[in-house]
Amino acid sequence: MRLEMFDPAPIGVVVTQGPDHRLAYTNAVYRRTFGDRPLGRTVRDAFPDLAQSGYFDMYDRVYATGTAEVLTSVPVDLDYPDAPYEGTRYFTFSISHATMSDGRHGVLAVLVEVTDQVTASERIRVLSEERRRVLQRYRSLVSAGSQIVWVTDPEGVVSEPSPGWERVTGQSWEEFRGDGWADAIHPDDRDTAVASWRRAVTEQVPLWSRTYRLRLAKGGHRHFAVHAAPVRDGDTVIEWVGTCTDVEQEWRETRREELLARATTATAGMARLDDMLAALSGVIVPDIADNCTIHLLPHALHRPPGTPLTAERVAAVSGPGLPELPPHQEEHLDPGSPLARAADGRSPVHAVFPPGEPPPDLSPPGTAPWLPPGANSVVLLPVVVDGVTAALVTASASGDRPPLGQEEISLLRTLLERVHTPLSKAMEYQRTRQVALALQRSLLTDPPDVPGLDIAVRYRPSTAAAEVGGDWYDAFELRDGATVLTIGDVAGHDLPAAVTMGQLRNMLRGLTLDRQEPTGTILRRLDVAVQTLYADCTATCVLARVERRDPGGFLLQYSVAGHPPPLLVDADGTARFLTAGHSPMLGLVPRPEYDSAVEPLEPGSTLLFYTDGLVERRDEDLTAGLERLRRHAAGAVTRPLQAFCDTLLTDQLTVDNDDDVALIALRVPGDR
Incomplete structure (x- = not known):
């Protein structure tokens, strides 16, 4: 065997000879790995720190039997100054019998360092074991809290069974896996929940939280708070771990408080009972009921x-x-x-x-x-x-x-x-209000049937204000054949105002029937009674007396106590306010004097008395309302008297008029 052939080999090679295994050859890779060990020395002398490891027993067996042996991923601890590395490293050894070129026998050892592979594998094993233990601890903790634990892959797809999920929802693993979990979500919550989850996975948010209803295995739905977080290896998401916690009771308590707060807010500042109940119905639907x-x-x-x-x-x-x-x-x-x-x-x-x-x-x-x-x-x-x-x-x-x-x-x-x-x-x-309206309506009687005259009356309570006004009108015949018309308004919008209105109306009736006097004199006597009996009361009033005159037609005598002026519309549509006979309102001036005025009523003419609710609006001057009434009355005078009154109410009043309105109209028949 020519040993020089191993010099360029990318793996470590060492050759020993003889039964005591003296170093005969080491190539460059071996020397870089273990240092430059002196040739001629035994391996036990050259590597004293490995003498007790048992590795060299392999040399003895291979030399004696000729059978090759392999050690895989074994640790080697080196500690000597000539070695470039210290500590434990891992190698795979292949040891076989060798015959030298001169015929002597020895051992050939080939080694490959696998430290990086072993370290990476061990790191993965350790991480896996740590993850398994952490997850097991977490599941045990969560199980104690009656929660559901679930795991997905990096794309958010369910990848592991969840006993808690199966127990609560009744879904089997086959139904739960993948995206099947969404089928257990209430249909009204499903689309938004799935869309939110997909967005969280795509954006890799640090924590995803959601509350939605889950279908229960026993029927019905309950609210669960869902939280999920990514598990990372460095910057890479390797899976997601999440929990579902039953929060039905907390949800109901929160919902209860929110609804009560909404009810309080919705009814704040309302006085009318029907308005308040209507506002409550808007809170009840759809949160509590469908209807x-x-x-x-x-x-x-x-x-x-x-x-x-x-x-x-x-x-x-x-x-x-x-x-x-x-x-x-x-x-x-x-x-x-x-x-x-x-x-x-x-x-x-x-x-x-x-x-x-x-x-x-x-x-x-x-x-x-x-x-x-x-x-x-x-x-x-x-x-x-x-x-x-x-x-x-x-x-x-x-x-x-x-x-x-x-x-x-x-x-x-x-x-x-x-x-x-x-x-x-x-x-x-x-x-x-019911008592006041009943009192008011009991006093607002039908007008008398007077030959030669048409009389119509109207009363409209406020549609927007929460009070009842003190408006009144009256019409009756005297023993001398004259017809009395009166209209008035007591200050205030409550039951006492309505009561006072009734008392003043009846008092004025009595004073008018008592003696035949000018209308101004009667109002003066009424004012004395008001200031004597009702110290804090003020009121407005128009008192009129209509007499037949010779050779034809009628004569109007009237007095006005702080009230809007009567309106006279001639047969040809000419309309004008009667501004004479005006005096202060009742209860205002000590020892007042009241004037009387006289106005002829020609055939076909129409006389109108009204309260201020017909002409007053919050957003305009009173003169604008008076002019509007004059114009509308002039245009409607050709209509029958009842229709004339209805037209004025329709044209003059807004949907939300905030004051009562009373009016009384008299027409002298004639060719028009």
């Missing part, structure tokens, strides 16, 4: 239980895909109807049933359908204020939505309890 209607019971104070029920629907809100109902409608309900039963019992009526199949007691034969199509449950909740059922809230769920249950009933109760104080105030106002 909500609210009925006011305007006659609840005086209705005996078991009698027919008049309910005014003031709000109706439906979710997407459900038919809309008109929000304002009066309904007359039989005593046995579900709404009447809930009102009389003052306790909820609750029913759960197959979609679209309500029980007979909720939909008696011959009654109009009142539940939305596809409804699966309904709650009729009476709103009891100060012991009286003031309103009824009807909520229903439809289709695939879980039926309404005790939790929703409790939430509805709490919603209404949060607004009990404003509801009580609104109910008190409702009572006051």
